[in-house]
Amino acid sequence: MSVDQDTRDHETHPAVSGEGIGARVRRKEDARHLMGRGRFAGDIRMPGMSDVAFLRSPVAHARILAVTKPQGREGEVFTSADCADVADIITRSTIPGYKLSAHPPLARDKVRFVGDIVAMAYAPTRAEAEDICEATLFDYEELPAIVDCDSGRAPGAALLHEAWGDNLFLETSFDSGGIEEVARTAAVKVEKRFRTGRQCMHPMEGKGLVAWWDFQNDTLVVNTSTQVPHMIRAGLAETLGLPEAQIRIAPPDVGGGFGYKCLLQPEEVLVAWLAMTFKRPFRWIEDRREHLTAGANAREHEYVITAYADERGKLLALDAEVAVNVGAYSVWPFTACLEAAQAGGNLPGPYIWPHYRCKTYSVATNKPPFAPYRGVARPGVCFAMELTIDAVAAAVGREAVDVRAENLVPALAMPYLNITKKFYDSGDYPASLATAREMIGFDAIRARQQAGEKDGRRIGVGFSTYTEQSAHGTKVFASWGTPLVPGYEQATIRLNPDGSADVKAGIHTIGQGLETTLAQVASEILTLPIAQIRVTLGDTATTPFSTGAYASRGMVMAGGAVSKAAQKLAEKVKALAAHLMQCAAEQVRFEGGAIHGPTGSVTFTEIARAWYRTPEVLPDGVDTGGLEVTEGYKPDVDTGLFSYATHAALVAVDVKTGATEILDYVVVEDCGRMVNPMIVEGQAYGGVAQGIGTALFEESTYDSEGQPLASTLVDYLLPGPTELPKVRIAHTETLSPFSAHGIKGVGEGGAIAPAGAIVNAINDALKGLGATLCEIPATPERVLAALAEARRTTSGRSAA
Missing domain, CATH: 3.90.1170.50 (Aldehyde oxidase/xanthine dehydrogenase, a/b hammerhead)
Known part of the structure; x- marks a missing residue:
C-alpha cells in the first residue's frame, strides 16, 4: 500500500522555526524504533522477575x-x-x-x-x-450461551447477570418528533437492515505489563502498555485499595492501541496485586491467541433503518433501531454503552435530517467485553448511513453521488447544530465530495462500465462521507455518565540550564507521533529546533494529569496545552531578554532559535544562564516562578471539533469467485491546521488499512455455544500488502475557530469511511445483477450469497 499526496487544496503554512506547525519533519521517536532501541513491556527485565x-x-x-x-x-x-x-x-x-x-x-x-x-x-x-x-x-x-442480540433480547433468555431480569445494559431513545407525519406524506420510503462483523483490534504489540514494588518510594510501579496511564492509576487504586499517591503508572513505549489499551484490564489488576502482595516484579505479555479469544472486541452492530425522502431524494426523516452486542461485562471506565451512545448520536452523519428517531440497545452476551475501537461506533454508523443514501438514490433513480451532494450540510451553514445537537464547527463537506468525485474519475468510470471489462469482472464506484467528532470534552462525557470525565488538559514546559526545553504532558503516545508534534507546537512559539525540545509523556510521577490518548484528542488537547504553556514561558523569557538587551518587552521577538531586540539578540542559553547561574544580573521584581510553566487547556466549545473527509473507491468484483479487488482509492480529508502533514497522512493511511480490514476481511466469529471460531490468524484475516491499494490523499485545511491554531483531531477518521465506500462500490458493480450486500465484512462467500439470492428472487418473479 502506498500513498500519493495531492496538494491542490493544501494551503501551506510555513512554520516560524522551520520545524513548527505545518512542517513535514521526520518523527523524533522513529530514530529509536527503526533501530530496535524502543523499550516495550516485553523488553523489561528485572532481577527475580x-x-x-x-x-x-x-x-x-x-x-x-x-x-x-x-x-x-x-x-x-x-x-x-x-x-x-x-x-x-x-x-x-x-x-x-x-x-x-x-x-x-x-x-x-x-x-x-x-x-x-x-x-x-x-x-x-x-x-x-x-x-x-x-x-x-x-x-x-x-x-x-447467549451469542447474539436477538437471543439476548428474546423472552425467557438465559441471563448473564441474574439480578437484572434481562440482558440489557441500557436502552435509550431519541425522538425529534414529526416522523409519523413524514411517513404519511413522503414520496419515498426505504427500509434496510445492516450488520457489521465483530472485530479484534490487533495492535502490533499486544497488551502487557510489568509490576514491581519501589521500596525507596514505597510505591507500586506498573509499566503497562496503555493509552491512559493516569486513568489506569485511578482504576488500580479502586480495585487494589491503595491510595493513588502510592501507585505510579510508568508506561514504556506502546506499540499501538486503537482503543484496546484504554481499558482497565483484569490482567493489569491481577499482576499489580501480585507485585503489591509479594513486593517483587511480575510480568504478563498477551499472546495473539489470548488477544483473539479473550481480549476486548468491537463493532458488532445491527441496524434497522427506515429513511424517508422526496421524489428527488431530499432527506426528510430517519427512523432507526440499533442493537450492539457488547459482551459480558461493562469495561472501565467507558462502560458497555459508549458504543450505542455514539451510534445513536452520530448516525445522522454529515447530512441534513429534519426529523430523527432512534432506539439503541446495549445487549449483554457471552462474548468478551466491548471496547471503544478506532472510530468508536462510527465505522458502523457510516456504513449504515452511506448505504442508506445509496438506497435512497436508487429509489429515486438518480446517481448516489448527486443525492449525497444535495443533502450534505453546506459550507455556508457552518457552524451547524445538527438534529442530535452535534455542533459542526467548520468545514465544506460538499467540496470534499466534489474533489473525491473528480479524483476518482467518476464520469470515466461510468463510461468504462458501459464498455465492460475484458476479464469478465464487474467494476463499481462508491463514496462515503463522514464526520469525526474529536476532542469532545467535559459536558459530552458527563452526559454519558462515565466515571472519569476529561477536564482541562495540562502540559508543563521548562527552559533548562543549557537552553534546551522540556515538555511534559500526561497524555501518552501509542504510535501517533506526539513526541514530534508536541515539540513542533513548542517550536512554533519559541522557535527552538525540535532537536532541542525533549518530550516526556504519560508517567504519572512526572507529568501533569491527563485522561489520556483517545477520541482523537491528542493534538487538540495536549497540543493546545503545550501551546498555552509555551506562550506563558515566552512571556517570561521576553521579560528577561528585554532586561538583558535594555529594551522594552514589546520590542522583543523570537526568530531562528534566538531572542531578538532592536539592536541585538540573546540566545536561550544566555537567558537560562542568567536564571540558573548568574542571578545577580536579573532585574528587580523578577517573576519568581522561574522558567517553568504548567498550563491547562480545552477548546472554546466542549462538544468536540469535527474533522471530516470523503473516501471514494473503485473496485472490481469477480462474480464467479466473489472476490473483490480495490483498483483505486481516494481520500479527501480536512482536520483543520495540520501540525505535521506527513503524520496526518500516516494516520489516514493506517486508518484506511484498518477500514479495509473491516470492509472485506476481519471478523471474530462464534458458534451457537459461544466458542470463538477465529482463534488464530489463519481464521481471523488481516489485510496485507497484496490486499491494500495505492491510496491517493488530498488535503484541505478549514481551520476551527474554536481551537488553538485551528487544529482538529485526525486519529480515527481514516478507519471510519472505507466500509461504506467499498460496499457501495461492490453494490454498484453488482446492480445490474440485482444483488445487494448489507453486511460486512463483504467476503467472497457473502458476495456469492447475494448473487445467489438475486438469482432466486429473479427466478421467483419469472415463475410468478
Whole structure:
C-alpha cells in the first residue's frame, strides 16, 4: 500500500522555526524504533522477575463448581478466594436505566465468556506458568450461551447477570418528533437492515505489563502498555485499595492501541496485586491467541433503518433501531454503552435530517467485553448511513453521488447544530465530495462500465462521507455518565540550564507521533529546533494529569496545552531578554532559535544562564516562578471539533469467485491546521488499512455455544500488502475557530469511511445483477450469497 499526496487544496503554512506547525519533519521517536532501541513491556527485565499465565474458561457460560490447584504448587496458583482483597471491576454510569456488572478479575461463581480468567499462576518463565495452569483442574456446570442480540433480547433468555431480569445494559431513545407525519406524506420510503462483523483490534504489540514494588518510594510501579496511564492509576487504586499517591503508572513505549489499551484490564489488576502482595516484579505479555479469544472486541452492530425522502431524494426523516452486542461485562471506565451512545448520536452523519428517531440497545452476551475501537461506533454508523443514501438514490433513480451532494450540510451553514445537537464547527463537506468525485474519475468510470471489462469482472464506484467528532470534552462525557470525565488538559514546559526545553504532558503516545508534534507546537512559539525540545509523556510521577490518548484528542488537547504553556514561558523569557538587551518587552521577538531586540539578540542559553547561574544580573521584581510553566487547556466549545473527509473507491468484483479487488482509492480529508502533514497522512493511511480490514476481511466469529471460531490468524484475516491499494490523499485545511491554531483531531477518521465506500462500490458493480450486500465484512462467500439470492428472487418473479 502506498500513498500519493495531492496538494491542490493544501494551503501551506510555513512554520516560524522551520520545524513548527505545518512542517513535514521526520518523527523524533522513529530514530529509536527503526533501530530496535524502543523499550516495550516485553523488553523489561528485572532481577527475580516472574512471568504470569492465566487459566481461562473453555466455555462461554457456566457455573463454577471447583478449581483445584496442582499438588505441591498451591502457593503459585491463585483463584478468586485467594484474592478476596481485590475489588470487582465495576463501571458506574449516571445514565438512568444503566445496569451495573461486577467483573471479578478472577471469576467467582460464574464464567461468562470463553477466556474469562479462572486462575492465575506464576513461575520463572511463561512456559512453566502455563504448565501450572494446565495442571489446575476446573470443574463447572455449563449453562446456555447467549451469542447474539436477538437471543439476548428474546423472552425467557438465559441471563448473564441474574439480578437484572434481562440482558440489557441500557436502552435509550431519541425522538425529534414529526416522523409519523413524514411517513404519511413522503414520496419515498426505504427500509434496510445492516450488520457489521465483530472485530479484534490487533495492535502490533499486544497488551502487557510489568509490576514491581519501589521500596525507596514505597510505591507500586506498573509499566503497562496503555493509552491512559493516569486513568489506569485511578482504576488500580479502586480495585487494589491503595491510595493513588502510592501507585505510579510508568508506561514504556506502546506499540499501538486503537482503543484496546484504554481499558482497565483484569490482567493489569491481577499482576499489580501480585507485585503489591509479594513486593517483587511480575510480568504478563498477551499472546495473539489470548488477544483473539479473550481480549476486548468491537463493532458488532445491527441496524434497522427506515429513511424517508422526496421524489428527488431530499432527506426528510430517519427512523432507526440499533442493537450492539457488547459482551459480558461493562469495561472501565467507558462502560458497555459508549458504543450505542455514539451510534445513536452520530448516525445522522454529515447530512441534513429534519426529523430523527432512534432506539439503541446495549445487549449483554457471552462474548468478551466491548471496547471503544478506532472510530468508536462510527465505522458502523457510516456504513449504515452511506448505504442508506445509496438506497435512497436508487429509489429515486438518480446517481448516489448527486443525492449525497444535495443533502450534505453546506459550507455556508457552518457552524451547524445538527438534529442530535452535534455542533459542526467548520468545514465544506460538499467540496470534499466534489474533489473525491473528480479524483476518482467518476464520469470515466461510468463510461468504462458501459464498455465492460475484458476479464469478465464487474467494476463499481462508491463514496462515503463522514464526520469525526474529536476532542469532545467535559459536558459530552458527563452526559454519558462515565466515571472519569476529561477536564482541562495540562502540559508543563521548562527552559533548562543549557537552553534546551522540556515538555511534559500526561497524555501518552501509542504510535501517533506526539513526541514530534508536541515539540513542533513548542517550536512554533519559541522557535527552538525540535532537536532541542525533549518530550516526556504519560508517567504519572512526572507529568501533569491527563485522561489520556483517545477520541482523537491528542493534538487538540495536549497540543493546545503545550501551546498555552509555551506562550506563558515566552512571556517570561521576553521579560528577561528585554532586561538583558535594555529594551522594552514589546520590542522583543523570537526568530531562528534566538531572542531578538532592536539592536541585538540573546540566545536561550544566555537567558537560562542568567536564571540558573548568574542571578545577580536579573532585574528587580523578577517573576519568581522561574522558567517553568504548567498550563491547562480545552477548546472554546466542549462538544468536540469535527474533522471530516470523503473516501471514494473503485473496485472490481469477480462474480464467479466473489472476490473483490480495490483498483483505486481516494481520500479527501480536512482536520483543520495540520501540525505535521506527513503524520496526518500516516494516520489516514493506517486508518484506511484498518477500514479495509473491516470492509472485506476481519471478523471474530462464534458458534451457537459461544466458542470463538477465529482463534488464530489463519481464521481471523488481516489485510496485507497484496490486499491494500495505492491510496491517493488530498488535503484541505478549514481551520476551527474554536481551537488553538485551528487544529482538529485526525486519529480515527481514516478507519471510519472505507466500509461504506467499498460496499457501495461492490453494490454498484453488482446492480445490474440485482444483488445487494448489507453486511460486512463483504467476503467472497457473502458476495456469492447475494448473487445467489438475486438469482432466486429473479427466478421467483419469472415463475410468478
